[in-house]
Amino acid sequence: MEHLFTNIAQILTSWMVSLGLPPIWADLILLIGQWTIIVVIVTLNVIVLVWLERKISGFIQERLGPNRLGPFGAFQTIADAMKLLTKEDIIPSQADRWIFMTAPMLFIVIAVMLYAVLPLGQGMEVVDLNVGLFYFISLGSLSTICLLMAGWGSNNKWSLLGAMRSVAQMISYEIPLAFSLLGVVMLAGSLNLSEIVTAQNRYWFILLQPVAFLTYFIAATAELNRGPFDMPEAEQELTAGAYTEYTGMRWALFFLAEYTNLVAVSALAATLFFGGGQGPWLPSWLWIIIKTYLIMLVFMWMKWTFPRIRMDHLMSFSWKVLIPVSLANILITGLGIEFFRGMGW
Amino acid sequence: MVLNEADTRDGSSDVEQLEKHNIIVTTLEKIWNWSRARSFWPLSYGCNCCPIEMMASGAARFDIARYGYEVFRASPRQADLLIVAGPITLKMAPVVKRVYEQMPSPKWVLAMGNCATSGGPFRDGYSILPGADTLFKVDIFVPGCPPRPEALFHGLLELKKKVERGDY
Numbered sequence: 001m002e003h004l005f006t007n008i009a010q011i012l013t014s015w016m017v018s019l020g021l022p023p024i025w026a027d028l029i030l031l032i033g034q035w036t037i038i039v040v041i042v043t044l045n046v047i048v049l050v051w052l053e054r055k056i057s058g059f060i061q062e063r064l065g066p067n068r069l070g071p072f073g074a075f076q077t078i079a080d081a082m083k084l085l086t087k088e089d090i091i092p093s094q095a096d097r098w099i100f101m102t103a104p105m106l107f108i109v110i111a112v113m114l115y116a117v118l119p120l121g122q123g124m125e126v127v128d129l130n131v132g133l134f135y136f137i138s139l140g141s142l143s144t145i146c147l148l149m150a151g152w153g154s155n156n157k158w159s160l161l162g163a164m165r166s167v168a169q170m171i172s173y174e175i176p177l178a179f180s181l182l183g184v185v186m187l188a189g190s191l192n193l194s195e196i197v198t199a200q201n202r203y204w205f206i207l208l209q210p211v212a213f214l215t216y217f218i219a220a221t222a223e224l225n226r227g228p229f230d231m232p233e234a235e236q237e238l239t240a241g242a243y244t245e246y247t248g249m250r251w252a253l254f255f256l257a258e259y260t261n262l263v264a265v266s267a268l269a270a271t272l273f274f275g276g277g278q279g280p281w282l283p284s285w286l287w288i289i290i291k292t293y294l295i296m297l298v299f300m301w302m303k304w305t306f307p308r309i310r311m312d313h314l315m316s317f318s319w320k321v322l323i324p325v326s327l328a329n330i331l332i333t334g335l336g337i338e339f340f341r342g343m344g345w
Numbered sequence: 346m347v348l349n350e351a352d353t354r355d356g357s358s359d360v361e362q363l364e365k366h367n368i369i370v371t372t373l374e375k376i377w378n379w380s381r382a383r384s385f386w387p388l389s390y391g392c393n394c395c396p397i398e399m400m401a402s403g404a405a406r407f408d409i410a411r412y413g414y415e416v417f418r419a420s421p422r423q424a425d426l427l428i429v430a431g432p433i434t435l436k437m438a439p440v441v442k443r444v445y446e447q448m449p450s451p452k453w454v455l456a457m458g459n460c461a462t463s464g465g466p467f468r469d470g471y472s473i474l475p476g477a478d479t480l481f482k483v484d485i486f487v488p489g490c491p492p493r494p495e496a497l498f499h500g501l502l503e504l505k506k507k508v509e510r511g512d513y
Contacts, residue, residue, distance in 0.1 A: 058408070065411070086377045
């Protein structure tokens with residue numbers, strides 16, 4: 001079971017080579033296949049996640065959540081998705097047409113691109129990039145531009161306000177996010193995600209870097225625009241923030257991308273702090289799914305438990321608390337590494 | 346597929362014969378209506394007493410989420426169902442009308458409470474519209490002053506049947 005998917009990939013490659021295909025073409029076809037599988041799984045997973053979120057919000061508020069359609073209301077999201085497909089597609093006449101139309105597409109493309117470097121099991125990353133973590137963080141910050149495009153292109157005051165807020169928020173939380181991951185990189189001595197997983201052979205990095213994990217978790221919530229930091233689409237203040245003018249499928253694409261980002265960020269947390277695919281008995285790809293889902297449940301728990309913070313509190317929390325804490329964490333990690341090396345461990 | 350002689354003898358229609366062979370004939374519209382009827386995302390408009398009942402229907406005791414109708418959207422662009430829960434004053438009428446026009450079709454309107462159905466106690470007032478149907482087509486009227494959450498659910502489920510029939 002451990003090498004199920006890698007074996008399938010190997011068999012397919014050798015079969016294509018035996019048909020007389022040059023190896024580079026076989027690799028390319030395999031790469032396209034892997035991408036298709038990732039896109040399909042990500043999309044189907046979002047259907048499950050939206051249902052899970054609605055159920056969990058129900059349970060937290062002492063409600064039942066959707067339960068009429070299918071077992072435990074499991075088909076509710078399918079009905080929603082089909083309805084969104086058939087809604088009228090409105091592009092406001094005063095909108096900046098091209099920017100308005102490309103923003104959701106770019107958002108989902110960037111979100112799916114994050115999965116290129118994530119090791120979804122032992123030896124199961126699409127690209128084994130040696131600067132994988134760097135790639136992940138730099139792509140993650142690109143999604144700010146999409147939100148800004150959506151806000152500017154809509155030509156709506158709520159959209160623009162929401163987009164401006166999201167840019168301010170994402171730029172200030174980008175810094176503690178990257179700093180908190182530096183401690184892990186110092187311990188592992190690599191930016192390659194699968195090497196970071198192997199570095200956690202003896203103990204998971206959550207034990208050595210609890211402060212870094214906490215900082216990462218808070219900063220990632222802000223990066224994802226999830227509650228309690230869902231400033232950009234604060235319904236009571238901004239209607240629907242940057243998404244105000246989007247209808248039907250275009251809006252659904254934003255939603256899809258947000259959940260895709262959530263899965264990617266949780267998978268990165270599982271990879272960096274919880275030993276990735278390492279665990280007893282079960283195969284590695286199953287372990288990473290379990291860990292990712294557990295971390296996502298904590299994200300949802302947080303969203304439905306805490307009220308939204310005010311914008312100025314949000315900014316001062318990042319600059320006055322998170323950044324100093326993550327900087328101190330780097331210093332202490334460096335001192336600790338030197339100290340233990342001096343002790344000869 | 347070739348139909349049997351025996352199938353055509355009992356005078357059943359072509360569609361019924363196909364169903365005997367486990368082939369279900371449908372139109373795409375039926376599938377869309379199935380999904381539309383199960384996911385109304387409401388946009389609420391109200392004054393004071395009907396919205397309180399509407400909020401109660403979203404909360405723990407009644408839980409509108411069981412039917413999957415709990416996604417109250419603040420932006421009309423993402424809503425399907427306009428719940429008019431309150432009297433429409435002449436000053437407010439153009440605004441409600443505009444919000445209705447901003448919603449993407451297919452869209453529905455539910456008039457909740459006596460004020461929205463007929464003007465209620467303010468019917469003869471100089472500044473109140475006698476019912477939401479003077480402004481736009483209303484699909485379901487839910488009477489009551491204010492209607493209880495159960496009445497709102499009944500209205501929503503009747504609307505669901507109506508949409509499933511494709512009768513809108």
